[in-house]
Amino acid sequence: MAAGISKRRAVPWAVLALWIAVIALAGPFAGKPGDVQRNNVVDYLPAGADSTQVAKVQQQLPGGETTELVLVYHREGGLRAADRAAADRQVGEIAAAHQLAGGQRPVVVPSKDGTTLMVPVSSTEPGDDEAARAAFVEDVRETVSGGDGLSVEVGGPSALQTDMGEVFDSIDGTLMIATGLVVAVLLILTYRSPFLWLVPLFVVGVAALTTRVVIYGLVQGFDLTVTGQSAGIMTVLVFGAGTDYALLLVARYREELRRVARPYDAMRAALRGCGPAVLASSGTVAAGLLCLLAADLNSARGLGPVGAVGVVCALAAMLTLLPAVLVLLGRRVFWPLIPAYGSEPKQRRSLFAAMGSSAGRRPVAVLASGAVLLGALALGAFSLPGTLTQEDSFTDRPGSVSAMRTLAAAYPDRSSQPISVITPTSGADEALAQARTTEGVAGAERGRSADGWTEFAVFAEDAPETAGETATIKALRGGLDGSYVGGPSAQQLDLDDTNARDRLIVIPLVLAAVLLILIALLRSIVAPLILVVAVVAVWGAAMGLGGLFFEPVFGFKGVDPGLPLLSFVFLVALGVDYGIFLMHRMREESLSGAEPATAALTALRTTGGVIASAGIVLAATFAVLMNLPLVTMVEMGFVVAVGVLLDTFLVRTYLVTSASLLLGRGVWWPGRLSRRPTRLVPPSDAARRREPAARA
DSSP, X not given: OHHHHXXXXXXHHHHHHHHHHHHHHHGGGTTGGGGGOOOSGGGTSBTTSHHHHHHHXXXXXXXXXXXXXXXXXXXXXXXXXXXXXXXXXXXXXXXXXSOBGGGOOOOXXXXXXXXXXXXXXXXXXXXXXHHHHHHHHHHHXXXXXXXXXXXXXXXXXXHHHHHHHHHHHHHHHHHHHHHHHHHHHXXXXXXXXXXXXXXXXXXXXXXXXXXHHHHHHHXXXXXXXXXXXXXXXXXXXXXXXXHHHHHHHHHHHHHXXXXXXXXXXXXXXXXXXXXXHHHXXXXXXXXXXXXXXXXXXXXXXXXXXXXXXXXXXXXXXXXXXXXXXXXXXXXXXXXXXXXXXXOOOOOOOOHHHHHHHHHHHSHHHHHHHHHXXXXXXXXXXXXXXXXXXXXXXXXXXXHXXXXXXXXXXXXXXXXXXXXXXXXXXXXXXXXXXXXXXXXXXXXXXXXXXXXXXXXXXXXXXXXXXXXXXXXXXXXXXXXXXXXXXXXXXXXXHHHHHHXXXXXXXXXXXXXXXXXXXXXXXXXXXXXXXXXXXHHHHHHHHHHHHHHHHTTTTTOOXXXXXXXXXXXXXXXXHHHHHHHHHHHHHHHHHHHTTOOHHHHHHHHHHXXXXXXXXXXXXXXXXXXXXGGSSBHHHHHHHHHHHHXXXXXXXXXXXXXXXXXXXXXXXXXXXXXXXXXXXXXXXXXXXXXXXXXXXXXX
16 A cells, blocks of 8 residues: 555656756756758749749859849839939949949840830858748848838849748747747636646647757668748647547546546546547648658648647657646646545536437438538638749738839730840850740840850840749750759749649548548547548548638738648648547447447537647647748638637537448447447446546
8 A cells, every 4th residue: 555655756756857857957058949940942932843843943152052142233213313313322332342243234125115224133141041042132232222202122032032931931920929828828718727828838839949959869870851931830729639639638637637537547548448449549640741751842741740749748748747737736726626535526508418419310411411511611612822932921011022023014025034044155155145045935044154064144025933934944944954953943843743742642541541540549440440531521621611711811912832742641640639539539438338229419518618628739730830920820820710619519429420420330430339239348448438518
């Protein structure tokens, strides 16, 4: 007896001490992940694309990667002599202060209508150093100035990239604070306790800290690619998934405290009860994310291990640190609703019992109407706008975007954004001549040469990222043998093509991985298929809602090409979580001898509150992304948030339950539960398996 008491006291303290040591060691490295983020173009591009090869060769040319800017001087009604003099003076200051490509002063190109001056500025001074590039762009912006009706803006690919980098730099802290506040509010509303909400929030914060340090170590050891996008999604994923696991564990622990005298023993029972579901849940998310390693797109491939590390760290914290802290604090942490030993929870009508009853009365009608609704919503995907351009990637228009739009209006017969071509020096003259005669090309200029390669800039007749310019890029790639065609517009074209290829490979892998985990957990084929079909339907409906909202409501001009793949991975992997909670409970009830209909309705009644709370938390954390000034993040947050809510309150509650009621024991085919009634377990054990209606 004394040994048992000593163990109950020692284990929680030992776990807490271990985590304190982890925090102490991790603390000094907490801010390091921001220093190793990669937001250069080559870090997002597909590995084998033309545009990737162009970017790599440019880094090896004299001065390294060039920083491409366009100065735009504009006056409505026509430029004055003083405006041209000011532009000439400021361009001279930039040429004197910085190392420009070719060592020559930039050429000023006036518009035909006399309202605008375009000054392309190309510098090798920053090289491929992202911080140096941002400093160069900022210095140029401080050098140029207008006034008295003259507007001066700095555009070009590097200005757009710098503005994007500033947004990503601001995301980390803002996203962490916003997500923490959202989770705190939801936990307070869920637990209705002034103290209990602090424990899961503290533990998920520790999980986030640990994740950042582990990822920093992986970057140093294995050259893992971490972008601003993947870092932002990782933060949301750790808070969302970690809080979900905490909700499930705390709910089970609260019920065990009513049946078990000592908190330590109650926690052991809670971990035995919900541990398999939590492990399987985290396993599906991690496995789904790791399938992204098969993607050819650098940014997507890097997101896989980053997200998986976040889920594993959240799981480790919630299954070790959270139980230790709760056991040490004892029952009083639930004040004022302390679950006393031997007490019964207050009986009240369960919302999910009512939902289950409605599904049980007309399962065919409920299943059919739900399927029709999801199908109708999915049709909205045909209304999704086209591919998102770089200029439309911001919710608030920065100066770089305004500059490019001014240029598009003032120079309708010439693109302001060059197409970069890298060709072998031995055939550079012939390639340049051929490029100039290619249909859709307005002009071409020779650039740097080194190591057997020569670059030249090609200007299309059509505006950047239009169908005409895309046709010109394809014509150049088809006509210039042995050359690589890149640049910002070519990069967007390669992103579209690679995302289409990645969807064909990664989506089947995700489905196969999730299905195998579900089969192993549920020992059935039918039940896993139901869950997988359900989450795929949810993804289609969520994308359809995106089509109904993105352009008509939000005013977005395009969709990020990576949205379909990434949203699929998140909705399938995360959505199956709730199916695991429900089906695992249904199987537990069936093993205790319950009839199929009783098992299905009991599982819904006892897990419905936890699933609802977890779904709301996860949806709210992803909805935080909608407050960021990047269209790609807003679209991701919207699709995943509405998908999780559909999964929580429609699919999981009505459709999966209705399908289970209709199939009866067939839902467990070909497992033994489908063949014959299960041997009844002793009543006392069966009672311990069931949770009261007010579990949530």
